[in-house]
Amino acid sequence: MTQPSRPSILILAVLGAVTGLLSGLFGIGGGVVLVPMLVMFLGFQQRLAAGTSVAAILPAAVVGGIGYSLQGNVDWLAALLLAAGIVVGAQIGSYLLSRIPTGFLRWMFMAFLLGVVISLWFVIPQRDAVIDVTLLTGALLVVTGLITGVLSGLLGVGGGVVVVPVLMFFFGASDLVAKGTSLIMLIPGSISGTLGNARRRNVDLRSAAVLGIAASVLSPLGSVIATHIPPFWSNVAFSVLLAFILGQMLFKTLRSGKK
Template identity: 45%
Template structure:
């Protein structure tokens, strides 16, 4: 089973470095398909592997000065609050219409990224409104992660670019730092719950870390307009994955 885990890590690491996301949205289905894991174990394995992947990618962006550390810490604080809220809502709310509303939101963001190319080098002027906006973003990230089992990067990066006007590379580096604390917290909970194999996560992370560094290198080479289109394709793939998963559950019921 080592070869499938290595393959999953290489793919997830490359996408994480290129787009500033955790990579869980692609690693979870690949772990289920190639490594025959159930969804819960796949999600837990992916989440722990995300920690060194995001850290390595963030170092690459940080060396180039493409991290807003203050924004990252504020967003991370909101995500730490939102994650348990999402887990609580998952057990108590019918999530069908919420999921499709979330999918529709990703489609809108994807269209905007295609029509309006993100700027490179743009920074956000800090203010009280921006502070509350970052906290709200983190809250939404954490809640969506707990409810739908997705990483926060696919939410944080496009919102930081399209809503706050942050440059594409700065948004990716900031997102990677912001998602690390929640991933550590959730992984510790999964480990205590017996849902996590440290060995599997380590095997996934082994090729993912160098692959993520290669992904960061590619991110700096790709023009902002092309990067926006590629990220839009990433959002469309995630929306399709969530929609198919929900339709299959409905059909099974």
């Protein structure tokens, strides 16, 4: 799949920097922000934007995950269990990506954003909460990773927007541990999804490299800022950001008449 024009490195770097800051701040790979920006501002087709986003997520996830780890805000066992599922799920998602109509993907992505926005108002964690990993919760973490991987490969999101609320709401994690664990989990998921997308030519590697490098520069700053924001206001800020993106995408979709 080809792109009508090659976006400038400067524009890609700016988008990547914004994505990296938000990635570190909210524990997401940044795809939930990056995919609509690529579609709206640079004219990427939805499928190519999703594949490019999955690849660009990797550097930000590595650097941001290290930042949270140095602060002691990563549950490594939970991250490994989530990663076991996401590696398989990302392959399934990248396979489906090349076979599902673009218009359907756009509406599916917007429905996904709406679900996340609503969930953030019901998940207010405690900073001292931890994940109690048992045999049952371990299995559920793998299943969560599998589902997240499918969404990652299919929608171009890193999976943090799924995993962070789930870890807080269902597994009792603090918001910082949920964010740090999510970023570590995204590393193998991004690699797996990118390999699948590259085989199917659903990724712009040049754009992904510029976006990823720029994102990795500001990702650590976001992780530091996150420690100084109360959990409730962190959720409020994240939900407002996603609601704005959803509104922009819905407006553009309805105006263009795409289905």
